[in-house]
Every structure is written in structure tokens, then in C-alpha cells.
Amino acid sequence: MAVSVIERVRTQRPLIHHITNSVVMNFTANGLLAFGGSPIMANATQEVADVTRLSQGLLLNIGTLHEEQVKAMILAGKAANQIGIPIVFDPVGAPATRYRSDACQRILQEVTPTVIKGNAGELAHLIGLNVETQGVDSTGAADSEAIVRLVAEKYQTGAVCTGEQDVGCIDGDVFVNETGHPLLAQITGSGCLLGSLLTASLAVEGSPKEKVLATLSHYGRAAEQAAGQPDVKGPGTFIPRFVDALARGEEA
Template sequence: MIFQAIRQQQPLVHCITNYVVANFQANGLLAIGASPVMADDPNEVEEMVSIASALLLNIGTLNERTRKSMLLAGKKANAQGIPVVLDPVGAGATTFRKQTVQQLLAEIHFAVIRCNAGELAAMTNTAWQQKGVDSGDGTIDLVAEAKQLAQRQHCIVIVTGERDLITDGEQVEWLTGGHVQMTAITGTGCLLSAICGAAYTVGNKPFQQLAQTLALYKKVAEQAIATPAIGDFQLAILNELHAFSKVGDVSCTL
């Protein structure tokens, strides 16, 4: 199981992320045995990413300082062969966000892009009505546009929602399951992006590793919903992540 492999290898995931979810992301990574670091000052991100296993760039609370930090850290990670994950939160909500995502895509090579349908639409210039940082409304051919983005950026694209889609531009897989309660609290998608960074590093079959990550994350939601109170649900997610990372035989996973 991929979460057990993460616990065994304990990758350091450098997150330049948004302050709404930083604590939940850090605790979620710790729950599966990864090591989080949330450094985002331009004066240290290049040094910090140099010792990391993976880098996450999450634009949820984007500002000029973190924009600069993301570019510095992303380029340094590329130079050192460290995989970079992009979470383009609300990419189509404002001109600043869209321009930043375009710049990041132009100047940094991403190993993984994890987005929702609205964010995919923004990156592929598909007509869409973004609702703040939520997905919003519109019509998009998810498979065609995700494959095209994956081919253009030479990366794996994950589009999450009621069903999750993963593609490397050739292979396409759909993952079902989960629970709608995951959309009722902040940070569940952002945490998944961070976990994808950890999962990418622990084997040599990234597509399969990430597909397994998506499937297990949906199982986490299905287990956590046994605690239906919204205030307790986030804690239940952490508990289930921890439990999934500690059972079974790591040797059969990758």
C-alpha cells in the first residue's frame, strides 16, 4: 500500500502553500509518516527545497512574496531533479491567479498537476465560471483537456471531483468512491496534493503510485464519514490516514 511505503521512506515534502490549510496539510503528511516543511520566504526556499524529496506549490492564498518564492523554489527543484506538484487553487478566479499559473507552467517543469474541473478549464482556456476558489460551473471534456495538458506539460494530471481522473497524456484511469463530506471542510484537496508529492517519490511507477493514492484517499473519506459531525470529520480523516499507513505489507505495493 502506497501510504505504508511513504511511512517506511519518510520523504520530506516542502510545501509552499496557503495559510488556510497549512496546519491540516502538515498533520496529514505526519499522519502517514512523511515529514512536512512549510517554508515560504524567498530568502530560504532554494536552500530548503535542496534537502526535500518533493515540492508542492499551492496558490490558495497567493501574494507577490509567495509568487517569487514559488518560482525560486520550483526552478531550484528542477535543477536538482526534485519532483514538483502544482495545486492551482482558484486558477481562473482572478487575472493575478491565472497569470501566475501561466508563468509557473512556463518556467517550471511539474511532475504532477492536481486540480479540479474549473482549474483545469483555466489552464486550458476553456470557458468556465469560477466560483472563488471552488470549482464553479461550466462544460469541459475532462479526458481530452486533461490529456492535452499532460502532453503539453510532460506531466501527470489529476482532476479530482465526484470521480477522479488521472492521465499522463496516454494512460487514463478513473477512480470512484469517496464521500461528498470532503467538500464541506477546507483543505482536503490541498492535503491530497501534498500526499501526491510524497507518493511520487517512493517508487519508480509514479502513475500507478498516484492512482493508488487517489483510490486510498477515497477510502479514507468513506471510513471517516463514520464520524459524521462536521467538526470531527477533519480529525477522522487524519486518524484514517494514520491507520491506512500502518497496516499490511509494504513489499507488495509498488
């Protein structure tokens, strides 16, 4: 299953428009290229709608949020909805400040995402629940299956909750991905890159559940493969091996 989805991405090389945070742009672009998609990153309100109309998918990530970016996300999101391309919304650090929380609601009132992806604390915050967080990371215990169901129901979208196990809900169907490695939690932007890859997979044909689960599985296996390389001693040596592993097929 995973191979067929990833092969579709690599054959079609969908152009994914990212309005994302400045910390992760380079890592995200390189990771998406390795996976098989094609990145473009434009933030100016004067062009985001036009760039979106040239693209096959849109990622909205609020990691380094500012007011012009909120406006740009709404403009791009409306354009994506109009032409019917997938949108992945990543509410990075949504519980951390009132501004982030309000910005999420402004965006979600104007834009209909295909999938909302975040950790348990971020997703719980969108539905009025409280899960302990530290900065942009979720640190408390949570019922991820209940959270993704509630997010999907409230916003009429798919939902993916990342963590030691990834839990998704697409069209009311809840599923779990168990691949992955703890080193992913020790590098900046691992979740942000996952949002990019999910957008690329959603841009090709196939059932949404198949595409999301295939991407989660491949991402986690790539982390496992990278961590198992003999020259990987920690987060710094893990990153290049992880990007390499993203470019491999399932058989690697």
C-alpha cells in the same frame, strides 16, 4: 497496490517542502504526518531553494497568493527541477482573477511540474477552456478526461482532475478513481492536502501512475471510513476521524 506505495512512503518518510496557502497549513501538515510523510513549510525567498534541496518533494499551491510567494515558488521550483525531485502544482482558484491566471503562467513558464492537480475549472483554465467556477470551486459540467489529456499534453506533465470522480493522466494513460465521500467537499483544504500526499507518494520509487492512483484511492477510502464512524455527524466531527483514517492501512 495501494498498500505497497503507502508502505514505501511510511518507510522512507519523504520530506516534502510546501509553499502553500495559509488557510490550510496546519491541516496539511497533520494530514501528511498521518499519511506517513514529513512536512516542512518555508516561504522566504532567501531560503526556499536551500530548503527544497534538503527535501524529497515540492508542493506549490497558490491558494493565498502574493507576489513574494510567486517569486519563492519559481526559485523553489527551479531548484527542484535541478535536483530531480517531484513537483506538484496546485493552481487554486486560477480562473478567479487575472492576477492568479498570470501567476500560473509565470510559474509554469519557469518550472516543470511532475503533476498539475486541480478541479475541472482550474485545469480547464490552464488550457484556455471555460468551466464555471465559484471562488476556488468548480461548479460546471466538464469532460474531465479530455481536460487532463490536454493539460498533460500542453505542459508535458501528469495531470489530476479532482471531483466526484478523480481523473488522472500520466504518460498519456487516463485512469479514474471512484473512492471518496461528499464530506470532503465540506471541509477547507481537502484538495490542498491531497496535493501534499501526491507529492509524498511521487517521492518514493514506483511507476508514477501506480503512485498517483494508489494515493487517490487511499485518500478516498479514508474519507469513506471516516464518514462511516458512528460519532461523525458532519464536517466538524469528520475531520479528526479523516486524519485518523489516513494513518490506517488498506485493510482498515
